[in-house]
Amino acid sequence: QVQLVESGGGVVQPGRSLRLSCASSGFRFNSFAMHWARQAPGKGLEWVAMVSYDGSKKYYADSVKDRFTISRDDSESTLYLQMNSLRPEDTAVYYCAKELRGYYMAVWGKGTTVTVSS
Amino acid sequence: DIQMTQSPSSLSASVGDRVTITCRASQGISNYLAWYQQQPGKVPNLLIYAASTLQSGVPSRFSGSGSGTDFTLTISSLQPEDVATYYCQEYNSAPFTFGPGTKVDIK
Numbered sequence: 001q002v003q004l005v006e007s008g009g010g011v012v013q014p015g016r017s018l019r020l021s022c023a024s025s026g027f028r029f030n031s032f033a034m035h036w037a038r039q040a041p042g043k044g045l046e047w048v049a050m051v052s053y054d055g056s057k058k059y060y061a062d063s064v065k066d067r068f069t070i071s072r073d074d075s076e077s078t079l080y081l082q083m084n085s086l087r088p089e090d091t092a093v094y095y096c097a098k099e100l101r102g103y104y105m106a107v108w109g110k111g112t113t114v115t116v117s118s
Numbered sequence: 119d120i121q122m123t124q125s126p127s128s129l130s131a132s133v134g135d136r137v138t139i140t141c142r143a144s145q146g147i148s149n150y151l152a153w154y155q156q157q158p159g160k161v162p163n164l165l166i167y168a169a170s171t172l173q174s175g176v177p178s179r180f181s182g183s184g185s186g187t188d189f190t191l192t193i194s195s196l197q198p199e200d201v202a203t204y205y206c207q208e209y210n211s212a213p214f215t216f217g218p219g220t221k222v223d224i225k
Contacts, residue, residue, distance in 0.1 A: 045219070060212075095161065102168065103212075105162075108162055108163070
């Protein structure tokens with residue numbers, strides 16, 4: 001079955017960097033677009049970024065543009081999110097998700113927690 | 119960017135009640151609208167995509183409708199396990215904005 005497992009979260013100081021990973025299995029990774037979304041403590045969902053199935057298109061939320069970079073390694077079936085210049089407001093649970101027949105988020109991982117604090 | 123609004127922000131209903139949640143987009147998005155359910159402490163789960171297509175495995179008491187800017191999610195007979203926050207999301211054009219959510223609980 002489809003599995004998505006995020007990792008790489010932790011506690012980091014403001015201004016520092018972190019790279020999240022999302023290991024996938026159970027489907028043909030290079031055939032699907034992939035997303036990152038996040039949820040700050042006690043808040044709603046926020047879409048963060050998407051990469052197309054072939055890596056040619058990348059889209060970002062305004063709140064992370066120019067600081068975060070989404071990428072994929074199809075040989076490893078892994079999605080990444082490079083997060084630079086982190087801010088306290090980036091504190092959240094970060095989820096990766098797979099699209100199905102459109103750019104909606106059909107399957108979600110369990111998430112990894114990022115805390116930005118001095 | 120497209121803005122998404124939802125109403126109400128919360129509601130309380132009895133088991134067996136029909137519940138309707140509204141989602142509005144700031145500009146037309148055709149039927150590129152998804153609904154998600156997030157039960158307390160759990161990961162979001164896709165309920166409906168393309169505004170009205172039920173995701174595999176989702177109970178038939180959930181249904182969606184709408185096109186353009188106005189959409190609804192209906193639970194035909196509320197069950198205790200439906201206590202959750204429900205989010206709409208447009209996927210017509212990036213950024214793929216979520217609505218603010220509607221919290222549903224049992225009266």
